[in-house]
Amino acid sequence: xxxxxxxxxxxxxxxxxxxxxxxxxxxxxxxxxxxxxxxxxxxxxxxxxxxxxxxxxxxxxxxxxxxxxxxxxxxxxxxxxxxxxxxxxxxxxxxxxxxxxxxxxxxxxxxxxxxxxxxxxxxxxxxxxxxxxxxxxxxxxxxxxxxxxxxxxxxxxxxxxxxxxxxxxxxxxxxxxxxx
Numbered sequence: 001x002x003x004x005x006x007x008x009x010x011x012x013x014x015x016x017x018x019x020x021x022x023x024x025x026x027x028x029x030x031x032x033x034x035x036x037x038x039x040x041x042x043x044x045x046x047x048x049x050x051x052x053x054x055x056x057x058x059x060x061x062x063x064x065x066x067x068x069x070x071x072x073x074x075x076x077x078x079x080x081x082x083x084x085x086x087x088x089x090x091x092x093x094x095x096x097x098x099x100x101x102x103x104x105x106x107x108x109x110x111x112x113x114x115x116x117x118x119x120x121x122x123x124x125x126x127x128x129x130x131x132x133x134x135x136x137x138x139x140x141x142x143x144x145x146x147x148x149x150x151x152x153x154x155x156x157x158x159x160x161x162x163x164x165x166x167x168x169x170x171x172x173x174x175x176x177x178x179x180x
Contacts, residue, residue, distance in 0.1 A: 026100045026147055028093075034146070035092045037134035038120075041127045050075075055082040058092035059121075068094075100147045109144040116143070 039057035043049040051059050054075065061078040062068070070087020071080050082088040098104040099116070107116055117128035117139075132139040137146060 026097050030147055031093050031096050033135060034096050035089055037131045038092065040134055041130040050079055054079055055085045055088040056080050057085065057088050058095065060091055100143055110142055112142050113139045
């Protein structure tokens with residue numbers, strides 16, 4: 001009986017973190033914004049550029065012919081060729097979600113944009129600068145900080161104070177509102 005309980009407890013403790021990690025939620029708008037920033041840094045949209053020709057906004061490489069949905073091939077350097085831009089962005093955004101949730105094999109949420117750039121891009125300095133500029137954050141921003149939910153900001157409260165003044169000549173009293 002004790003062995004069964006111990007085994008059950010071990011199974012729960014082993015499996016629960018897998019499900020908990022899978023539950024991580026990432027803001028899809030921020031994922032898309034990062035994908036667009038990376039696409040710009042990679043030259044996507046520039047006529048004749050590899051990311052544009054291959055519908056691969058992230059300049060994603062692979063060794064497998066079937067690594068991504070919508071993949072129709074690889075070039076001789078390992079760049080993935082997608083059937084359309086939508087499939088290329090979907091693959092890039094899926095990879096970014098793995099990075100943000102700590103499920104990527106190579107990138108983690110505690111990495112800065114600079115550290116990501118060092119692994120991701122050959123011209124990493126310019127890449128990091130461009131991605132950060134497009135996101136309007138410093139290149140030292142971690143993925144965790146970028147993807148962190150923004151704290152709700154309380155609306156500004158305008159205080160009004162009132163006072164009464166008496167006009168000396170007419171004997172009239174008027175309320176005065178002043179903003180602080």
